[in-house]
Amino acid sequence: MAKTIMIVDDSASLRQVVSIALKSSGYDVIEGVDGKDALSKLTGQKVHLIISDVNMPNMDGITFVQELKKKPEYKFTPVIMLTTESGEDKKSQGQAAGVKAWVVKPFKPDQMITAVSKLILP
Amino acid sequence: MDNTDQVPGKWQVEGEMTIFTAASIKEKLAALLSASSRLEIDLSGVNEIDTAGVQLLLATKKECQAKGGDLTLVHHSIQVLDVLDLCNLTTIFGDPVVISSN
Amino acid sequence: MGMEEALQTFFVESHELLQEMEDRLLAIQGLVVDEDRIEAINAIFRAAHTIKGSAGLFGLDGIVEFTHVLESVLDKVRSSQLVMDADMISLFLKCKDHVSLLVGLEESGGVLQGSDQATGQALVAQLSAYLQAPQTNTVHEEKTHPAITYPHLDPLALESAGGGVVDNDNWHISIEFGPDVLRNGMDPLSIFRYLGTMGTIVQVGTFFDRLPGLSEMDPETCYMSYLINFSSEADKTTIESAFEFVQEDCKINILPPHSRIADFVSVIKGLPQHDLRIGEMLVQCGTLTERELAAVLAYQAAQESGQNSTEAGTKQPLGEMVVQAGFVQPAVVEAALQKQSQQKKTKARQQQSIRVDAEKLDMLINLIGELVIAGAGVNIVAQRSGRADMLEAASTLSRLVEEVRDGALNLRMVQIGETFNRFQRVVHDVAKDLGKEIELLISGGDTELDKTVVEKIGDPLTHLVRNSIDHGIETADIRAARGKPAQGKVHLNAYHDSGSIVIEVQDDGGGLNRDKILAKALEKGLVESVHEMSDSDVFQLIFEAGFSTADTVSNISGRGVGMDVVRRNIEALRGNIEIQSKYTVGTTIRIRLPLTLAIIDGFLVRVGQSHYVIPLDMVIECVDLPEENLNSSKGSNYFSLRGEVLPYMRLRDTFEIDGESGRRESVVIVKYGNTRAGLVVDTLLGEFQTVIKPLGKLFERIKGIGGSTILGTGEVALILDIPNLVQQVVRKDHHESSRLQVRH
Incomplete structure (x- = not known):
């Protein structure tokens, strides 16, 4: 059974490209538009990895991860967080929330696949 | 207390032995251990195991032996065999397993 | 879903983000509450951030480079290290325009002009000035292609000193x-x-x-x-x-x-x-x-x-x-x-498609149009000559021209999926604005239709979707009272049906309230009596100018575009629109459009000396007019076709053509949607490839005519607007109204 990855970003095109890349590598993908939307879509199903942007409307990535850690089904789910070079303060907040994997935007699809493979293989 | 004559406590683990289930599996194992230091765990129903799961098995084995008993693992599922193989732990547990071609 | 499609999403998304950036920038000076300002600044930052991130995924380095600098300055503003004053706002607005330009160039395949390049450089210089302010010396590290960072690349110990060497190769x-x-x-x-x-x-x-x-x-x-x-x-x-x-x-x-x-x-x-x-x-x-x-x-x-x-x-x-x-x-x-980077380059995806300037494509289609007409001319000459070899050559030519035509038209066919997918955002935004929970379902995204049609369908479709969310889907409490799930559903669907493409906007909302519409229509004087109006007639009323049943005018519908504009847009595409609705259950709006706007297979007929073309895919069959109906223009407008009563109209009357009909008249049975009707003509001339030419201003207002074409002989033939005529026949049958006339 293919592993499921959730991509949370407010950019539809980014979600599409990451989705295409992940799917072609053999993962199942679900998408969330922002933290709030993502939480509403996490209803107990198995998700092996979550990729989330930091800057999002409605609910940002840090709050999203903090909420995630309150849910028993997802508190240990690895999170890759997308960040900018200038986002050091966000990064320390994220690390406090338990995010260890960071990928800097902009990235190429291949780079994302590599980062994902370090945490789960398809 | 001499435990060698005890009837081994038996349990079949179902589902995943991962960080998500580690706490509840630990409780179950601890309960079994308090009744007997000889345990036989059936792993045929384990569909996923990670480091947290491996640690649980190792810690149980340690404690069983410390109390004079032992932990026996039986009916390893493929997923369990893969992981024990990867970490070179099959011989540590010393249980007969179906040898995969490494 | 492929990369090309994702790229299209990126273009659309970027334009939306840039629009938002502009709106926010323009509004920000009027904001006095700190929270509002912060929210606006965050939104502006996010727009730049998102565009940069997505552009990077597509390898659009020019956009990444420029937005990177813009983002850096915005980040300073966001973290209160810089204050956004009027100068900065106008600089950001110029930057927004420049990003728009860059995105537009990628979209059209254009090249950055020297002057624009200079503008870009000047903007970067102005932006950089903000970054070089004394307290901000660390931020501006130009990294155009940052790979995944290695937070602390150093800690891995790789020793290289001391002792002998071990034998191991690993x-x-x-x-x-x-x-x-x-x-x-x-x-x-x-x-x-x-x-x-x-x-x-x-x-x-x-x-x-x-x-x-x-x-x-x-x-x-x-x-x-x-x-x-x-x-x-x-x-x-x-x-x-x-x-x-x-x-x-x-x-x-x-x-x-x-x-x-x-x-x-x-x-x-x-x-x-x-x-x-x-x-x-x-x-x-x-x-x-x-x-x-x-x-x-x-x-x-x-x-x-x-x-x-x-x-x-x-x-x-x-x-x-x-x-x-x-x-x-x-x-x-x-x-x-x-x-590593070398390996990545060789891995780069091979392009499966090439991009062609739409103008070149249009030119090709136009030329093929001319070719079709010329081919028809050759056919006529061949027939007149009566030479067998000539006829054969002409027929081979016709067949090839037909294939070339189909191929060329196919080039313009695009899937509607892209257009549909854009609505995810629209639905998301509108639903959010209105505090409603809406799920957008999309099906039939692979249905193809002409690019021109796709481009022109966006606006009316947006209006319909907004309308569904705004007026269709009820508020959560009403939905709960009606036993519906809190999340409303809007469904976009497309499919092909007898030479048309049908696009449906369906919702599980409150449906149309017949009584309310009628009351409003009476009030506005759109109808005089409510008797004998079928549901679909009543529902059509909402497409009349100046009609609105919403109790409260919301932000969404207050855009000055009414359903009448939607209908006009659809009709301009030679399409029509119909509504099915059940009060409290939901509404389906069905748009029926021709597949293409350029060339059609037509059926040529003659009335008196005039030629008319009927789109072939709407022709069901041709029969002789029964004798009892001959010369009975004043009498019944029905005839019996194998036991079925069929309304008909004489084109001779409709278009006021002089002269008497011949001894024998033919009826062309046409179908549009679910309605069938007969058109009585003098002579059937057969199938004919028709290049649609726009009508001159004079003819634009004639109801029942959709366009014109030129015959091989050089004569002009008028293309019948069958949807309109079918409607006329049916209406005539209802109201006994007499003739279709040229309006003023």
């Missing part, structure tokens, strides 16, 4: 995992599996000395350490990167093949286990031979006795070892990175 990795690794979602096993993708894990040695008995252990804490004998062609950087996400929590030591004896001393010292156990494990894993181990231990002993006694016997934490070990030589890293 890499040695020893790693002690920190306690929180598992809680953070990282599994050592996953890292090993990943290593397995870049080489062969010869052997793993597992240390669980730190692991207590079950009752004392914390099941979520990691206690493990490992030695790995790893065979790989990969370079140091690549192997290191496997541990990228855990290195902050772990002590890692990586030794390349043929490392020195001294290096293994650090391995042994770096792990908390007993030296001999580590040594045994190294031998067990095949990393060292017994002899090499002995050498390592001897070396260690010599080292310890040589040092002062405080260090002997105590384990040195790996952190200190790392400091001693020194860094990877920059040259090595650089070479490794270079190699």
Whole structure:
């Protein structure tokens, strides 16, 4: 059974490209538009990895991860967080929330696949 | 207390032995251990195991032996065999397993 | 879904974000509440941030470079290091325009003009001035292609000094995992599996000395350490990167093949286990031979006795070892990175499609139109000549022209999916504005239709979708009262149906209230009597100008575009629109459009001296008008076709053509949607490829005529607007209204 990855970003095109890349590598993908939307879509199903942007409307990535850690089904789910070079303060907040994997935007699809493979293989 | 004559406590683990289930599996194992230091765990129903799961098995084995008993693992599922193989732990547990071609 | 489609999404998304950026920038000076300002600034920052991020994914480096600088300045504003004043706002607006230009160029395949390039450079200079303010000297590091960062590339110890060299061809990795690794979602096993993708894990040695008995252990804490004998062609950087996400929590030591004896001393010292156990494990894993181990231990002993006694016997934490070990030589890293980027380039996706300027395509279609007409001319000449070889050549030519035409038209066909997908955002935004929960379902996205049609359908469709959400889907409490799920559904669907494409906008909302519409229509004087109006007639009323049933005018519908404009847009595309609705249950709005606007297969008929073309896909059959109906224009407008009563109209009357009809009249039975009707003509001339030419201003207002075409003989034929005529026939049947006339 293919592993499921959730991509949370407010950019539809980014979600599409990451989705295409992940799917072609053999993962199942679900998408969330922002933290709030993502939480509403996490209803107990198995998700092996979550990729989330930091800057999002409605609910940002840090709050999203903090909420995630309150849910028993997802508190240990690895999170890759997308960040900018200038986002050091966000990064320390994220690390406090338990995010260890960071990928800097902009990235190429291949780079994302590599980062994902370090945490789960398809 | 001499435990060698005890009837081994038996349990079949179902589902995943991962960080998500580690706490509840630990409780179950601890309960079994308090009744007997000889345990036989059936792993045929384990569909996923990670480091947290491996640690649980190792810690149980340690404690069983410390109390004079032992932990026996039986009916390893493929997923369990893969992981024990990867970490070179099959011989540590010393249980007969179906040898995969490494 | 492919990359090309994703790229289209990017263009649309970028334009939306840029629009939002502009709106926010324009509004920000009017905002007095701090929270509002912060929200606006965040939104502006996010727009730049999102565009940069997505542009990077598509390799649009020009956009990345420019938005990177813009984002950096916006980040300063966001973190209150800079204050956004009027000057800055106008600079940002110019930057927004420049990004728009850059995105537009990517979209159209254009090239950045010299003057625009200069504008861009000037803007970057202005932006950079803000970054070079005294307190901000650290931010502006130009990295146009940052790879995944290695937060602390340094800590991995790769020693290179001391002692003899071991025989092993493999890499040695020893790693002690920190306690929180598992809680953070990282599994050592996953890292090993990943290593397995870049080489062969010869052997793993597992240390669980730190692991207590079950009752004392914390099941979520990691206690493990490992030695790995790893065979790989990969370079140091690549192997290191496997541990990228855990290195902050772990002590890692990586030794390349043929490392020195001294290096293994650090391995042994770096792990908390007993030296001999580590040594045994190294031998067990095949990393060292017994002899090499002995050498390592001897070396260690010599080292310890040589040092002062405080260090002997105590384990040195790996952190200190790392400091001693020194860094990877920059040259090595650089070479490794270079190699990686080369590999990436060769992997680049091969383009499956080429982009063609839409104008060139239109020109081709136009030329083919002319070719079709010329071909028809050749056909006529051939027929007149009566020469068999000439006829045969002409028929071959016609067939080929037909194929070329189909092929060319196909070039313009695009899937409607892209257009549909854009609505995810629209639905999301509108639903959010209105505080409603809406799910957008999309089906039939692979249905193809003419590019021109797709371009023109966007606006009316947007209006319909907004309308569905705004007026259709009820508020959560009403939905609950009606026993519906809180989340409303809007469904976009497309399919082909007898030469048309049908697009449906369906919602499970409140449906149309017939009584309310009628009351409103009476009030506005749109109808005089409510008697005998079918539901669909009543529903059509909402397309009348100045009609609105909403109790409250919301932000969404207050855009000055009414449903009458939607209908006009659809009709301009030679389409029509119909509504099915059930009060409290939901509404389906069905748009029926022609597949293409350029060339159609027509059926040529003659009335008097005039030629008319009926789109072939609407023709069902042709029959002779029954004798009892001949010359009975004043009488009944029905005839019986195999027992079915069919309304008909005489084109001679409709278009006021002089002269009497011949002894024999034919009826062309046409169908539009679910309605059938007969058109009475003098002569049937057969199938004819029709190049649609726009009508002149004079003819635009004639109801029942959709366009014109030129026959092979040079004569002009009018193309019948069948939807309109069918409507007229049916209406005539209802109201006994007399003729269709030229309006004023």
